[in-house]
Amino acid sequence: MATLDPDGAPHDPVVRPSQHADAQVNGALALAKRLGRPPRDVAEDLVTALDVADLCLTPEVAGPGFINLTLRDDALAGLLTDLTSDRCGVRPAAEPHTVVVDYSAPNVAKEMHVGHLRSTIIGDALARTLTFLGHDVIRQNHLGDWGTPFGMLTEHLVDSGLTDGDAVGTQGAAVSDLNAFYKAARARFDSDPEFADRSRARVVALQAGDPESRRLWRILVEVSTTYFSDAYDRLEVSLTDADYAGESTYNDVLDDVVAELEAKGLLVTDDGALCAFPPGFEGRDGEPLPLIVRKADGGYGYAATDLAALRHRIRDLGATELLYVVGAPQHDHLEMVFAVGRQAGWVDDTIDVEHVAFGSVLGEDGKMFRTRAGDTVKLAELVDEAVGRARTLVEAKSNDLTPDEVTDVATAIGLGAVKYADLSSDRVKDYVFAWDRMLALTGNTAPYLQYAHARMCSILSKADPADASAAGVDAVQITEAAEHDLAMALLGFDAAVHACANRRVPHRLCTYLYELASAYTTFYEACPVLRAEDPAVRRSRLALCSLTASVLACGLDLLGIRAPTRV
Numbered sequence: 428m429a430t431l432d433p434d435g436a437p438h439d440p441v442v443r444p445s446q447h448a449d450a451q452v453n454g455a456l457a458l459a460k461r462l463g464r465p466p467r468d469v470a471e472d473l474v475t476a477l478d479v480a481d482l483c484l485t486p487e488v489a490g491p492g493f494i495n496l497t498l499r500d501d502a503l504a505g506l507l508t509d510l511t512s513d514r515c516g517v518r519p520a521a522e523p524h525t526v527v528v529d530y531s532a533p534n535v536a537k538e539m540h541v542g543h544l545r546s547t548i549i550g551d552a553l554a555r556t557l558t559f560l561g562h563d564v565i566r567q568n569h570l571g572d573w574g575t576p577f578g579m580l581t582e583h584l585v586d587s588g589l590t591d592g593d594a595v596g597t598q599g600a601a602v603s604d605l606n607a608f609y610k611a612a613r614a615r616f617d618s619d620p621e622f623a624d625r626s627r628a629r630v631v632a633l634q635a636g637d638p639e640s641r642r643l644w645r646i647l648v649e650v651s652t653t654y655f656s657d658a659y660d661r662l663e664v665s666l667t668d669a670d671y672a673g674e675s676t677y678n679d680v681l682d683d684v685v686a687e688l689e690a691k692g693l694l695v696t697d698d699g700a701l702c703a704f705p706p707g708f709e710g711r712d713g714e715p716l717p718l719i720v721r722k723a724d725g726g727y728g729y730a731a732t733d734l735a736a737l738r739h740r741i742r743d744l745g746a747t748e749l750l751y752v753v754g755a756p757q758h759d760h761l762e763m764v765f766a767v768g769r770q771a772g773w774v775d776d777t778i779d780v781e782h783v784a785f786g787s788v789l790g791e792d793g794k795m796f797r798t799r800a801g802d803t804v805k806l807a808e809l810v811d812e813a814v815g816r817a818r819t820l821v822e823a824k825s826n827d828l829t830p831d832e833v834t835d836v837a838t839a840i841g842l843g844a845v846k847y848a849d850l851s852s853d854r855v856k857d858y859v860f861a862w863d864r865m866l867a868l869t870g871n872t873a874p875y876l877q878y879a880h881a882r883m884c885s886i887l888s889k890a891d892p893a894d895a896s897a898a899g900v901d902a903v904q905i906t907e908a909a910e911h912d913l914a915m916a917l918l919g920f921d922a923a924v925h926a927c928a929n930r931r932v933p934h935r936l937c938t939y940l941y942e943l944a945s946a947y948t949t950f951y952e953a954c955p956v957l958r959a960e961d962p963a964v965r966r967s968r969l970a971l972c973s974l975t976a977s978v979l980a981c982g983l984d985l986l987g988i989r990a991p992t993r994v
């Protein structure tokens with residue numbers, strides 16, 4: 428090889444997936460340029476020198492100088508042994524991090540809207556995947572539980588006679604329509620000056636720590652978190668009450684955070700307000716953009732809380748990786764908070780902080796997703812509809828499930844459909860919420876994958892016990908092209924999971940699972956499993972079914988989606 432490389436510099440072999448082989452090595456092109464030689468000649472020399480006979484068939488030079496590599500079937504079967512553990516061949520992260528995932532974060536006394544649904548679904552998939560890779564994941568539900576609206580909300584609570592803290596359940600019913608409660612408070616605030624005055628006085632009392640005001644505020648928070656926690660349970664997401672770390676958590680440290688920023692010379696008084704001007708942020712007029720850390724009236728807002736949260740997560744929680752799963756419109760806010768964190772020295776080169784942004788949810792009319800009446804879609808109703816529609820699907824297809832099993836399967840499929848529709852599209856883009864598409868049994872949907880998985884389980888359960896017990900990975904022998912392609916697809920799981928976690932792209936994992944299920948379908952059509960005459964072939968194919976079912980179930984689980992064995 429030395430003759431090929433006069434400076435002894437290492438070369439990236441540029442290994443890529445290929446339509447024509449298992450892998451394509453494109454590095455000869457760049458090398459040829461450096462050597463001033465025809466690329467095909469360089470590729471031929473490389474192939475002659477390459478010692479891969481134990482792994483690959485004879486490498487082929489193609490096109491301008493690509494080298495096509497095809498794994499030998501026996502070598503490929505051997506590689507599948509990596510997949511047998513419950514990690515399905517996924518290597519743990521080389522360097523485990525402490526990762527804070529900030530997600531969901533709905534607002535108290537307001538209905539969770541579809542934006543929060545996206546954050547919840549995407550955040551949960553990332554949290555699960557990162558955990559699976561061995562990272563120490565700390566979920567932080569940055570609940571909107573503080574700020575000026577709480578003056579009017581508290582006063583409205585008082586006027587509605589709902590101030591008995593022991594009866595949060597009752598209040599739950601009364602405040603259950605959170606949006607209506609919020610709107611009513613807002614309407615009174617806008618129309619009744621006496622109410623508005625009381626509300627403003629209440630904010631001051633609340634901020635000063637007045638016990639009665641705090642008690643009333645806590646009722647609002649409790650009613651809301653009870654409601655949110657119930658929504659998380661119904662959605663089968665992994666957030667728990669222990670993950671609530673609302674804005675109010677930081678109240679006591681805001682003075683200190685501001686003092687620190689001031690001491691570091693990062694704050695400027697602008698029109699009475701204390702502002703940071705992190706470099707690189709300009710308004711349309713080219714003027715530097717302020718991040719308002721303390722308002723002119725002395726109150727703290729969203730930015731101060733986020734600065735305190737950032738410091739806390741790095742300094743106290745020990746996070747080295749921080750993901751903020753928040754809608755795209757908050758990009759500037761978050762980037763400015765991160766920039767101030769960098770100026771303050773909290774975020775340095777060892778810390779990775781990232782806004783994991785996502786687009787809006789649109790209705791089929793291309794406008795913001797709303798009910799027919801134009802209201803925001805309530806999460807509970809959305810879940811009910813998903814499960815109801817899935818139930819119709821399940822009832823039409825299967826006749827040997829008990830009523831309880833139908834409910835369980837319909838829940839798995841309905842939730843799966845909603846989550847997968849969100850996760851499978853590139854998160855930064857807007858996505859169109861369409862029931863028929865997300866519940867379709869063909870195409871890149873959760874129901875397609877769930878049904879494929881259940882069919883695999885069904886084949887395994889129908890196998891002769893002697894075959895089933897002998898269908899371990901050692902039984903795999905690959906002869907058919909479709910078996911080869913399926914085995915190659917199975918080996919791709921590791922890369923898909925790492926990409927999903929490291930590049931924060933759940934849709935990459937979805938695409939992978941879809942391609943795996945497609946490779947399985949091709950295999951199943953071309954290669955009889957239970958009907959194969961040779962027991963060795965039967966067992967080999969059963970083993971491939973079993974591995975595919977495990978990888979599918981594992982992948983769906985990382986996305987927060989269940990894979991029932993019977994549907």
Ligand code: ARG
Nearest residue numbers: 529532533534569571733753
């Ligand atoms: N509660 C906010 C909202 O509903 C989202 C909070 C996101 N997280 C954060 N650290 N700012 O828009």
